[in-house]
Amino acid sequence: MATINTSELARTFNEGEPLSFSFYYPSENTIKTLNAILAKILATTDRIFLLDMMVTILREIIINATKANAKRVYFHKMNLDIANHESYMKGIEKFKEDIVGQLDRLEGELKKSKLKVTFYTRKEEDGIKFIITNNSPILPEELERINLRLDNARRYKDFTEAYEEIYDETEGAGLGIVLVVLLLKSSGIDPVHYKIKTDGKVTQASLFIPYQMRPEKLTTSIKQQILDDIEGIPTFPKQVLELIQMCKRRDVEIREISEKIIQDPALSTDVLKLANSAGFITGKRVESLNEAVMNIGLKNLEALLIATSARKILDKRYTKFEQIWEHCNRTSFYARTIAAKYKLGNIIEHVSLAGLLHDLGKIILLSTDLEVTNWIADLVSDRKMRTSTVMEEVSIGISHSTIGELIAEKWQLPDYLVTSIRYHHTPLEANAEYADHVGITYLANMLCGVENRKYQYYYIEESILQRFKLSDEKDLNAFHQKLKDLYSEQS
Ligand SMILES: [Fe+2]
Ligand SMILES: [Fe+2]
Structure with missing residues (x-):
């Protein structure tokens, strides 16, 4: 990704222009750009104190989105049909072993694929909206699992409790979701503002940070x-x-x-x-x-x-x-x-x-x-x-x-x-x-x-x-x- 003038982006963001960029793999440079953008837009909206939390949250969401794309690339490479339950179960085990935790192994293949992640943010009247899109549709059963995870996460009191309950589950992606929800809660942001959906073509994770966070x-x-x-x-x-x-x-x-x-x-x-x-x-x-x-x-x-x-x-x-x-x-x-x-x-x-x-x-x-x-x-x-x-x-x-x-x-x-x-x-x-x-x-x-x-x-x-x-x-x-x-x- 070429160097981006993040100050200029933050300025237009502040005037109401949406700000967005795409990438195949979240390289160190991409994450740097993202953090610099966050630091600047949170400063212009007088919310610099949310920086640490937002850096962590958006990184998690972006990694999840990349992981979803990587999963498709991986299944394709292994000649497995992701939509078939049996081969899904077989592939996901291998995916977990080979890729989760070392996503960089697929960096080259992700770049070659048409699967990318788009970061989008816009200043709205009552808060800041973030949308992370990846252009592989989520499967119905994946969505169901994610929503269940979201529901549960809203219930957990802290990370230990969440970890005990889910750490040995299939994909590891769940921890990212739980982390996001817990971070939102601890900052006083209602986790209902964090949503994941699909339209059959792309998957979207959206997050809204309202200006009015307390009653x-x-x-x-x-x-x-x-x-x-x-x-x-x-x-x-x-x-x-x-x-x-x-x-x-x-x-x-x-x-x-x-x-x-x-x-x-x-x-x-x-x-x-x-x-x-x-x-x-x-x-x-x-x-x-x-x-x-x-x-x-x-x-x-x-x-x-x-x-x-x-x-x-x-x-x-x-x-x-x-x-x-x-x-x-x-x-x-x-x-x-x-x-x-x-x-x-x-x-x-x-x-x-x-x-x-x-x-x-x-x-x-x-x-x-x-x-x-x-x-x-x-x-x-x-x-x-x-x-x-x-x-x-x-x-x-x-x-x-x-x-x-x-x-x-x-x-x-x-x-x-x-x-x-x-x-x-x-x-x-x-x-x-x-x-x-x-x-x-x-x-x-x-x-x-x-x-x-x-x-x-x-x-x-x-x-x-x-x-x-x-x-x-x-x-x-x-x-x-x-x-x-x-x-x-x-x-
Ligand atoms: Fe100071
Ligand atoms: Fe200060």
């Missing part, structure tokens, strides 16, 4: 709770707001600023600490506030004010998620280094701050989760339905990017910051004025995600990589390694 009444009430909560978040202290304004004044004197800082002992300590940190210290230790402010500069002072105030407010009000802050520190460092490399010196302080605050919506989301997890479980009266400790954003119908944006607006943070927080997962949707800010925050965050094995390099939007001349995976890898090294050096 609307429930999601609206949680969403409302979060919105009310944001409403109640305190604004920055007056002192800090005045200082931020002062930093922006052209005619401001350093003396004026340090006199104001000195009134706040905690802030004074922070400023001195920053001035004496590796990034700023030039010679001997800085002892006076005047000197400290001079060394770090007004842009950095402003960023420090915003970052520490935000952190203070959130720490006081919500659970402390050290992991998120650690991730944000790293993202911030990467963002700053990327800006420096691409001679975007004028926005270094901006992207550094954007990196530091990009995930602040997550803090609120996760805190809310701790409180309402049990409540939701009770309401849906199915404790097994929620296996993850992280509240899926879909259960409340508001993403962490949007929550972050709302807080940033409430704090009257600068536009570049509000925009970077809002679009850090969907950089192509941001307004062009802040393309560099958003692009860098996005790229820094994606690279951190690759380190955590959350993302792959090829999930990253091509146009952003092009902008930073990192389209070549070798260059990207080398640059990423450099970022990692620099980060561990400084910490």
